[in-house]
Amino acid sequence: MSLKVNNNIAALSSQRYLTENDRKLAQSLERLASGFKINRAADSPAGLVVSEQLRGQIAGIDQAIANSESATAMVQTTEASLSEVNNLLVRVRQLALHASNVGANDQSALEADQLEISNAIDAISRISRESQFGRRNLLDGSTGVTGGASGAGLSFVSASQYTRTSPIQGYQVEIEQVASRAYMEGGTEITESNLPGMTLTLEEGGRTAQVQSSEGDTPNSLVGKLKREAERAGLNLDITLTPAGTLYVQHREYGSAPTFRAGSNVAGVLSESGSGLEVATLGADVQGRLGGEIARGMGQLLIGQSGSENTDGLQVRYIGALVAVGEEGPDGRPIFERQPQPGIAGTINVANNALTFQTGPNAGQSTLVALPLSSPNFLGRKVTNASGFSSLADVDVRTTAGAADTLKITDAAVDELTLARGRLGAFQRNNLEKNIATLRVTAENLMAAESTIRDADVAEELTTYTKNRILFDASAAMLAQANTIPGKVLELIR
Template sequence: MPLRINHNIAAMNSHRNLMKNTEVQNKNLERLSSGLKINRGADSPAGLIISERMRAQIAGLRQAIDNSETGITMLQTAEGALEEVNRSLINIRQLAISSANEAVNDESMLAANQQELEDSLRTIDRIAKISNYGKKAILDGSMGANGVAAGDNLEFVSATENTNSSPVGGYAVEIKTAATQSTVKGTVSLNQALIDAGEQLTFSEGGKTLNFETIAGESVETTMNRLEKAVIASGMDVVMVRIPGSAATPDAPQFLSFKHNEFGSEHFFQVASSTSGVLSAQADVSVKIKNGDDVAGFIGGELGIGRGQYLTGSIPSKVSGLKLRYTGENAPPPGKIAGSVTLSQNSLVFHVGPNVEQSTSFSLRSVNSNKLGSGVTNDSGFRSLNDVEFTDAERSQDAILIIDRAIDEITKFRGKMGAFQKNDLESNLNYLRNAHENVTNAESIIRDADMAEEMSAFARNQILVQSSTAMLAQANQTPAAVMKLING
C-alpha cells in the first residue's frame, strides 16, 4: 500500500461518505419532525405539483361542504315558516266550512269567522315579510323569479329558476288560439210536451254519473232549475249555461246547454237524451262531447306549451318554466300580440362544488296572501286568497275553492323544496364528504411521511454517520505512519 502525504484519499473518501450520510440523516430528521415526505420542491418536483393541486381541491371540497350545509339550514328555515303558513291555511279552511253552514249561522257568527279570517291572513302576510335568513328575505318573492304581465286577459302565473330575465320591454306574447271548454248545446228545445212525456237525460264526467228524469206537470223553468241543482249536487265538473231572459214565461221552451268547468283538451264529458237533439244527436245514445282546446302561442319568440288557459315556455329555451294565463275568449287579430311579460330572475344560486360552474339554483316563491290561490274560477270574483270573505254561505263555498288551491300550492312548494334539499343538497353533501375523504387520502400518500419507514431509515443513517466519523478519524491517522517510517 503506497503512503502519500500530499493527499489523504482515504480521509477524503471517509469525509465524502460522512457528508452524504449526514445529509440523508438531516432529511430523516426533517421528515420525522414535520411528518411530511415532501417539504420543498427539491424533494419531489412532480409530487409537489400534484400535492398542491390536491390541497387546493381539498380546500374547495371543504368549502363546498360548508356551502351545502349552509344551504340546507336556509331551506330548513323556509320550511319552518311554510309549516306555519300551512297551519294558518288549514285553520282558514275550517272557518270556511263553518261559515258555509248556512242553516245555523247568523250574522254575528259570520262576523266572528270573518274577523278570524282577517287575522289569519295578516299572520300569513307577516310570515312572508319577516321570514329572513340573516338579512335576506326568503318568502316575500324577492328570492325567486318575479314577473309582471301587460296586456288584456294576460296574467303572469309563475317562473322557475331556469327562466332567463327578460330584455328591456319584456317577452312579447303571441296567442294563436284561445283556450276553450268542452261544450254542448241542444238543437231541440226542452218544452212542456217533452217534460210531460218524461224526458230522460244522462251525464257522465270524471267517473261520476247523473241520471235525470223530468216530472210531468212541472213547468219548463222549474225543470231547468231542478236540473241545474242536480248537476251541481252530482259533483261533476260540469255547469249548466243559462241564457238570461231566455224564458219569457215559466212554460216557454228552452234549449239545454252545458260546458265543462275547466278549459283545455284534457277535459270532456258525455251526455245522452231520450229525445234526439235535446242533448245527444241520437235518442238514448251517449255521445262524448268534443274536448276543449288548449291555448297556443309563443313567448319571446319561443313556442309555448299550452294546457288549458296556461301557456308555459318550452324546455330548453330562454323562457323555460315561464307560465302565463290567457283568459280571453278569442285570440288577438293576426299580426297583433296579446301583450308582454317582464321577468326578473333572482333565484337563489348555491355553489355546491369545488370547481367553477358547479352550482345549482332554486326559486323561493312569495307566500303573501295575494299571491296564493289565484286562477280559480268562482262566482264571487275572488282572485286570490287575500280576496276571500265569509260574509255568506255562497261566498264561503267559493272561498273553499280558493283555500284548497292555496293549500295545494304551499304543499307542492314544500314538496319541491324538500326534493331540492334531498336530491340536490343532501345527496351532493354525501358525495362531497366521500370525495373529500378520498382526495385527502390520495394527497396524504403523496405528501405525508411513513413514520415507521423514516424511523428505520434514521436509525440506519445514524449508524452510518457514526461509522463514517470513526473511519474519518482512522484515515486521518495514516500520515502519522509516514513519520514513523522516516524516523526509523
C-alpha cells in the same frame, strides 16, 4: 497500494459518503418530525403540484359543505315560517266553515268569526313581512320570481328560479295555435220520432252517466236529464242541444290530454254506429313562443322549455280576448265570449330575485331557489268568486256567500302554500342534503389521495432512518480510519 501525503483519496471518499449519509439522515429526521414526505418542492416537484391541487380542491369542498349547510338552515327557517302561515290558514278555514253554519249563528257570532279571521290575516301579513334569515327577508317577495302580463286574455301564472329577468319591454308572447277542447257532435237530429227508447251514455275520468228516454220526454227534457246525471256523476263535461236539434258534448278542460267517450243506441245522435262508445275528437294544446323561444303547450298554458336561455320555467295562460257576439242579453247588455286568436297576444314582464347558493367547489357550481311570497294580498288571487274578493286579504264571512267564497279562497291559498313548501322540501332534500353527502364522500377520497402523495409512512421512514443512522456512523468511523493512513509514511521514514 501507494502511500501519499498530499492527497488522501480514501479520506475524501469517506467524507463524501459521510456527507451524503448526513443529508439522508437529516431528511429522515425531517420527515419523521413533520409527518410529511414532501416538505419542499425539491422533495418531489411533480408530487408537490398534484398535492397542492388536491389541497385546494379539499379546501373548496369544505367551504361548499359549509355553504350548503347554511343554505339548508335558510330553507328550514323559511319552511318553519310557512308552516305557521299554514296553521293560520287552517284556522281561517275552520272559522269560515263555522260562519257557514247560518242556522246556528247570529250576527254577533259572525262578527266574532270575522274579527278572528282579520287577526289571523294580520298575523300572516306580519310573518310575510318580518321573516328573516340574518338581515335577508324571506317571504316578502324580494327573494322570489314575480311577473305580470300585458295583453287581452293573457295572464302570468308562474316562473322558476331559472327564468331570467325580462328586458324592459318584456317577453313577447306569440300564439301559433290556440287551445281547444275535446268534443263530440251528433250528426242526427233528436226528434219525436227517434226519441222513444233512446239511450245516451257519457264516460269521463272513469265515471259514467247514462239516461234513457221515457214516455212524455222531449228532446230538451232528455238532454236536461243527461245534464243532471252528468253533474251527479261528476263528469267534467258541457252538454248542449244545438238550435239544429243535434247533441253537442264538450270537455270543460282545454288541451290534448282531457278526453271522454260517448255513445247512443240511435246511430248518429252521438256515436256514428249506434252501438258502443266512441272516443271524442281530441282537443289541442296552445302552441307558440315566449320571448322568441319555442314553448311547450299544456292546455291553455304556454310553458318555457327546460334549457331555454331566457324563459326556462316561465308559465303563461292565454284564454283570448272578450269579444261581443250575437244579440244583447236579457239585461240589455251585449253578450261577450272569449275568442282566442293566433298572433301576438301581449308581453310578459318577469323580475327574478331568486337566491344563488355556491354549493360546489368550483366556479359555476351554484344552485338557485326562489322563495315564495306569502302575503295575504297574493294568496288566493286566482279564485273566481261571487263576492268579488280579489285575494285572501279581502275575505269577509259575515254573509252566506262571503263565507262560501272565503272557503274557496282559503283552500286555494292552502294549496299554493303547501305546493311552495313541497318545492322547498324537495330542494333541501334533493339538492342540498344530497349535495352535502356527495361532497363529504368526495372530500374523503381526495384526502386519501393527497395523503398517499404527501404524508410520510412512519414505519417506512423509521426503517430508512435506522439504515441511514448506521451508514452515518460507519462512514464517520471510516473517515477517522482513513485520516490515519498518511501517518504511516512517517513509519517508513523512521
